[in-house]
Amino acid sequence: MLRVVQTALGLLLCTQLATSVCPDTVSRQDWGAAPPVSRQNLTSLPAPYVVIHHTYIPAFCNSTGACEVAMRGMQSYHQQTQHWSDIGYNFCVGGTGEVYEGRGWDVVGTHAPNYNDRSTGICFIGDFRTELPTPEMLAAAKSLIACGVERGSVSADYKLLGHSQVRSTECPGTALLNEIKTWPQWDALNSTST
Ligand SMILES: [Zn+2]
Known part of the structure; x- marks a missing residue:
């Protein structure tokens, strides 16, 4: 009986892994986020745009601990100095x-004027002007975007910018911008209707 239950649980887990x-x-709780001052839900759902950023500062982080410090540092700067309600992304x-939760899905960010209320803002921690x-x-960013589409937070025909x-701005850096230009749903924007 126990074996049957274990097998059933195993199948259930496999099914979940296979379908998402x-x-x-890394949740806000895990990286030690302060509470948001306020939150505003996206009115354009699913979001028609995904906007890519690099942080420039803080620098590239290559451990969970270092990236959590970077997340806390950004949130502190955005809330205390910029007087935003939360970390911008x-x-x-x-x-x-690893993916770190900022404002999360379906929430208006502070990362791209005129697009905050209709986009998901994803940042790469580091300076990607010359290095990728x-x-x-x-791969994580691509999975995250696919996840957003799957859960109905990002439009299936989203435009990547x-x-x-x-x-x-220099953001997201020339090297990273050239990289995302090769992704299937990158959009030139200026040469097409918005
Ligand atoms: Zn940016």
Whole structure:
């Protein structure tokens, strides 16, 4: 009987793993986030845009502990200095390919003017002007976007943008921008209707 139950549980777990593309995510609680001052849900759901960023500062982090410090540092800067309600991004990706929950799904971020209320903002922790994120980071971001589509938070025909396409900034860095230009749903934006 016990064996039957174990087998059934094993099948259940396998089924769950096989049917979700969502990456494991380090929760706000896990990285020691402060509470948001306020939260506003996206009114455009599923989000029609995904906007990619790099942090530039903080620098690349290659351990969970270092990335958690980076997340806390960003949140503190965004809340205390910028007076935003929370860390600006919806999610961040660290050097080991771990995904860190920022504001999370379906919440308006502070990362891209005119797009905050209709996009999911994903940041890569580090400076990617000349160097690419690790393959693990790129794979994690792709899984995260696919997860957003799967759960109905990101439109299936979303447009992928780099921050510099919607604002004058170096973000997400030339190397990373050139990388995402090769992803299937990257959109040139200026040459197409919005
Ligand atoms: Zn940015």
